[in-house]
Amino acid sequence: MTKDVVILRYGHRVVRDYRVTSHCCLVARALGAKKIIIQGDEDGSIKTSVNDIVERWGGSFEVEFADSWKRVIEEYKKKKYLIVHATMYGSQIQKIESKLRKSSKILLIIGSQKVDSEVYDLSDYNVSVTTQPHSEIAALAIILDRLFAGKELDKKFKNAKIKITPQAKGKKVVKQTN
Amino acid sequence: MTKDVVILRYGHRVVRDYRVTSHCCLVARALGAKKIIIQGDEDGSIKTSVNDIVERWGGSFEVEFADSWKRVIEEYKKKKYLIVHATMYGSQIQKIESKLRKSSKILLIIGSQKVDSEVYDLSDYNVSVTTQPHSEIAALAIILDRLFAGKELDKKFKNAKIKITPQAKGKKVVKQTN
Numbered sequence: 001m002t003k004d005v006v007i008l009r010y011g012h013r014v015v016r017d018y019r020v021t022s023h024c025c026l027v028a029r030a031l032g033a034k035k036i037i038i039q040g041d042e043d044g045s046i047k048t049s050v051n052d053i054v055e056r057w058g059g060s061f062e063v064e065f066a067d068s069w070k071r072v073i074e075e076y077k078k079k080k081y082l083i084v085h086a087t088m089y090g091s092q093i094q095k096i097e098s099k100l101r102k103s104s105k106i107l108l109i110i111g112s113q114k115v116d117s118e119v120y121d122l123s124d125y126n127v128s129v130t131t132q133p134h135s136e137i138a139a140l141a142i143i144l145d146r147l148f149a150g151k152e153l154d155k156k157f158k159n160a161k162i163k164i165t166p167q168a169k170g171k172k173v174v175k176q177t178n
Numbered sequence: 179m180t181k182d183v184v185i186l187r188y189g190h191r192v193v194r195d196y197r198v199t200s201h202c203c204l205v206a207r208a209l210g211a212k213k214i215i216i217q218g219d220e221d222g223s224i225k226t227s228v229n230d231i232v233e234r235w236g237g238s239f240e241v242e243f244a245d246s247w248k249r250v251i252e253e254y255k256k257k258k259y260l261i262v263h264a265t266m267y268g269s270q271i272q273k274i275e276s277k278l279r280k281s282s283k284i285l286l287i288i289g290s291q292k293v294d295s296e297v298y299d300l301s302d303y304n305v306s307v308t309t310q311p312h313s314e315i316a317a318l319a320i321i322l323d324r325l326f327a328g329k330e331l332d333k334k335f336k337n338a339k340i341k342i343t344p345q346a347k348g349k350k351v352v353k354q355t356n
Binding site: 019020023026027029030031053057088089090091092093094095117120121125126128129130131132133134135137138139140141142145150152153154155157163164165166167168169170171172173 | 197198201204205207208209231235266267268269270271272273295298299303304306307308309310311312313315316317318319320323328330331332333335341342343344345346347348349350351
């Protein structure tokens with residue numbers, strides 16, 4: 001069963017990718033990944049805003065930066081992570097999800113710019129969410145949902161200062177102030 | 179079983195929301211919705227780029243614009259669509275998905291700006307994908323995946339000029355030229 005997922009965001013470009021990479025960070029956190037490593041332009045504003053969410057909404061999600069995607073892949077291979085690359089060209093998630101779930105530790109690579117062909121070769125699995133062009137944010141969400149078999153939707157976030165209680169209508173927010 | 183899903187993108191703002199709304203359109207198409215109605219600023223460039231994807235990648239997905247979200251909701255209520263609003267404050271998707279799947283026709287509302295409280299009241303269901311802040315693109319993806327019970331991942335797109343054949347390594351693209 002997969003327990004430990006780290007996301008590698010490939011090729012982040014400052015300004016242009018700000019909103020999409022921010023969404024990737026928040027989706028990674030909300031759907032149970034423990035860390036995102038942003039490769040490309042170092043973008044302190046993303047780290048600040050995600051850390052602010054973690055501070056208020058709880059849990060222990062981390063944002064890191066890396067210059068070299070290759071070094072990140074090599075490092076996680078050494079740590080015995082399965083390397084999985086999300087790409088519309090890869091094997092269909094619905095065909096390989098049960099295989100992937102056998103790995104307790106996964107490094108999941110999601111692209112932005114065109115991804116170097118070496119990433120396809122270095123990855124243990126290239127995986128697609130449909131063979132259609134759409135969104136790395138959506139692919140990330142569906143893959144995490146499949147890796148954690150839906151259990152991530154019930155994840156509790158420790159030390160939260162803000163919590164939402166699900167409601168059929170309206171909003172119920174519990175805030176803890178010191 | 180849900181067959182017919184129309185997306186209402188609430189409160190689109192030109193420039194600021196371009197990339198996120200574009201992702202919403204492509205995710206809606208790839209994961210089996212038949213149409214997206216963009217409410218807010220009319221943004222011809224999104225329609226052009228999505229139509230270009232449809233032309234090359236097949237299927238019959240449509241992009242429309244609307245001034246008034248309320249009129250869209252009223253129109254689809256009259257047409258017997260179930261009105262479902264994606265919000266982090268709503269009932270958890272994993273608790274209500276089997277109920278939602280009983281509706282063959284669903285209008286799914288996804289926000290951008292802060293959503294008017296009337297949307298919560300007019301909706302038959304308010305539904306959350308985790309109670310954490312993340313991304314309307316991810317919420318859209320997970321909800322469509324649950325509504326179509328994963329079958330949307332095998333959807334075929336008619337009259338495609340480009341098709342991808344899933345591969346463990348590398349890329350296999352079939353292009354049809356006239």
